[in-house]
Amino acid sequence: xxxxxxxxxxxxxxxxxxxxxxxxxxxxxxxxxxxxxxxxxxxxxxxxxxxxxxxxxxxxxxxxxxxxxxxxxxxxxxxxxxxxxxxxxxxxxxxxxxxxxxxxxxxxxxxxxxxxxxxxxxxxxxxxxxxxxxxxxxxxxxxxxxxxxxxxxxxxxxxxxxxxxxxxxxxxxxxxxxxxxxxxxxxxxxxxxxxxxxxxxxxxxxxxxxxxxxxxxxxxxxxxxxxxxxxxxxxxxxxxxxxxxxxxxxxxxxxxxxxxxxxxxxxxxxxxxxxxxxxxxxxxxxxxxxxxxxxxxxxxxxxxxx
Ligand code: PMP
Numbered sequence: 001x002x003x004x005x006x007x008x009x010x011x012x013x014x015x016x017x018x019x020x021x022x023x024x025x026x027x028x029x030x031x032x033x034x035x036x037x038x039x040x041x042x043x044x045x046x047x048x049x050x051x052x053x054x055x056x057x058x059x060x061x062x063x064x065x066x067x068x069x070x071x072x073x074x075x076x077x078x079x080x081x082x083x084x085x086x087x088x089x090x091x092x093x094x095x096x097x098x099x100x101x102x103x104x105x106x107x108x109x110x111x112x113x114x115x116x117x118x119x120x121x122x123x124x125x126x127x128x129x130x131x132x133x134x135x136x137x138x139x140x141x142x143x144x145x146x147x148x149x150x151x152x153x154x155x156x157x158x159x160x161x162x163x164x165x166x167x168x169x170x171x172x173x174x175x176x177x178x179x180x181x182x183x184x185x186x187x188x189x190x191x192x193x194x195x196x197x198x199x200x201x202x203x204x205x206x207x208x209x210x211x212x213x214x215x216x217x218x219x220x221x222x223x224x225x226x227x228x229x230x231x232x233x234x235x236x237x238x239x240x241x242x243x244x245x246x247x248x249x250x251x252x253x254x255x256x257x258x259x260x261x262x263x264x265x266x267x268x269x270x271x272x273x274x275x276x277x278x279x280x281x282x283x284x285x286x287x288x289x290x291x292x293x294x295x296x297x298x299x300x301x302x303x304x305x306x
Pocket of ligand 1 (some may be wrong): 220255256257
């Protein structure tokens with residue numbers, strides 16, 4: 001069970017955590033129409049700071065646009081509401097989960113007849129893939145399930161229904177004794193993890209697959225590419241064949257919850273020598289230093305809540 005906070009912001013006001021309920025016939029419950037975001041707030045020496053809040057909220061509004069969900073709040077209003085949420089709950093490090101859902105109206109599939117509701121919860125949340133994951137890396141497999149094909153269910157929208165794919169991928173991995181899985185796209189090329197983007201290091205060059213209609217354009221992914229640029233590391237966005245996962249020098253997954261998590265084996269084959277590689281460690285260290293306010297935030301990625 002997660003560590004509950006006291007308040008959730010709902011449509012402009014704070015309500016009690018226990019009162020943030022929806023009806024069983026809410027459209028989002030029946031049909032998966034709940035747009036959401038996952039954002040981390042870090043405890044920095046200058047107080048709690050939310051990482052790339054604006055970019056996350058912009059992606060959320062884009063997800064809503066794709067699904068024709070009118071959101072009655074501007075980007076600026078949502079930024080302020082999220083800051084107020086963390087302040088009101090009196091916490092520092094936490095995970096924020098803004099949600100725009102189709103609530104209870106008509107019981108039918110037509111979305112237009114159900115009201116759009118905005119909820120902003122947050123709660124304390126530690127390392128997603130376990131305490132050791134960031135330090136030692138995780139064991140991954142290649143999922144037998146492929147990601148969605150372009151022009152089926154839009155992969156750039158972060159919406160509940162898309163996570164049926166992630167659930168199948170993650171359950172298969174866990175039940176077969178792996179920590180995480182990397183899924184391929186319909187063309188057999190590397191797509192993404194169940195909740196992370198994928199990076200490969202080979203011959204000192206960083207690679208990640210393009211936004212090809214099968215994967216979520218991760219905010220952490222774009223941060224990693226920016227940090228690679230800062231570090232003068234050659235980085236290439238290009239399609240990657242599955243077997244590159246077995247032959248590369250280093251491999252890692254990244255996402256808001258997972259941050260930068262090294263992958264030490266794929267399908268029981270060690271990645272490189274099975275230890276966390278220097279490029280992964282350099283990117284991870286720089287990322288964690290920025291988000292935790294230990295080094296200068298030259299990109300303007302932190303939004304302080306106070
Ligand atoms: N892919 C999927 C399917 C995800 O759920 C996530 C986590 N939101 C990511 C990639 C990484 O995205 P981000 O870095 O924006 O958290």
